[in-house]
Amino acid sequence: MHAHLPPGITLVQADNLDTWLMDIRVLDDNPIYRNQTYRLKFVFSGSYPIEAPEVTFVKTESHPIPMHPHIYSNGIICLDLLDRQGWSPVHNVESVCMSLQSMLTGNTKNERPEGDESFVRNNRLRPRDVSFYFHDNTV
Amino acid sequence: MKVTIKQWNAVAAWRWDMPEDDMCGICRNPYDSTCTACKFPGDECPLLMGECNHSFHMHCIVKWIRQESSQDKCPMCRQVFKAKDAVGHAG
Numbered sequence A: 001m002h003a004h005l006p007p008g009i010t011l012v013q014a015d016n017l018d019t020w021l022m023d024i025r026v027l028d029d030n031p032i033y034r035n036q037t038y039r040l041k042f043v044f045s046g047s048y049p050i051e052a053p054e055v056t057f058v059k060t061e062s063h064p065i066p067m068h069p070h071i072y073s074n075g076i077i078c079l080d081l082l083d084r085q086g087w088s089p090v091h092n093v094e095s096v097c098m099s100l101q102s103m104l105t106g107n108t109k110n111e112r113p114e115g116d117e118s119f120v121r122n123n124r125l126r127p128r129d130v131s132f133y134f135h136d137n138t139v
Numbered sequence B: 001m002k003v004t005i006k007q008w009n010a011v012a013a014w015r016w017d018m019p020e021d022d023m024c025g026i027c028r029n030p031y032d033s034t035c036t037a038c039k040f041p042g043d044e045c046p047l048l049m050g051e052c053n054h055s056f057h058m059h060c061i062v063k064w065i066r067q068e069s070s071q072d073k074c075p076m077c078r079q080v081f082k083a084k085d086a087v088g089h090a091g
Helices: A093-105 A116-122 B058-066 B083-088
Strands: A009-013 A019-025 A039-041 A054-058 B047-049 B056-057
Touching: A009 A039, A009 A093, A039 A093, B047 B058, B056 B058
Parallel strands: none
Antiparallel strands: A009 A019, A019 A039, A039 A054, B047 B056
């Protein structure tokens, strides 16, 4: 997998089939994401790829959570293809990373989703069990 | 010189009539290999082509279609997945 990854995507850790870590960068010069690298955690169930993996951004000293109106400050991502209804089993780690790169590239709003603070404080659900409302398809 | 054949061993190979480097988009194993559940390739682990011309290991696509969230759609093009073979056998 190392050799064939598209630009801006690196495999950080894939020691087992449960959890992988990937780093992504935004390739164009979007000022919101300039010079930053973001870390993604993929958690696979035994039913992957029939079921979507759980994909979240993780915060480390050198990896912030990217600013985006569909990314909560705890790293939970609201993206249709990661949702039960939007997932397709022909997606894979690479295609998910590329979709997230493109979701960031196209964004111009340096902001968190509405209700971020209370969601981050109160949410105890796993990302895939959260019902997001895809009310704003412009970002 | 007269040669008498005392014994011979026949060896044959088979493959599905599919492009050689192609793989099942769901399990990402080659078509000539099996789905993740099977051990031996061949008739026990066949391929299934949809009317949309997308094909998968039969076991892989059936597992997907059984999911409610699949809405019976092809994972590639999201058209309703109908097996192409079924059309041929109907007559």
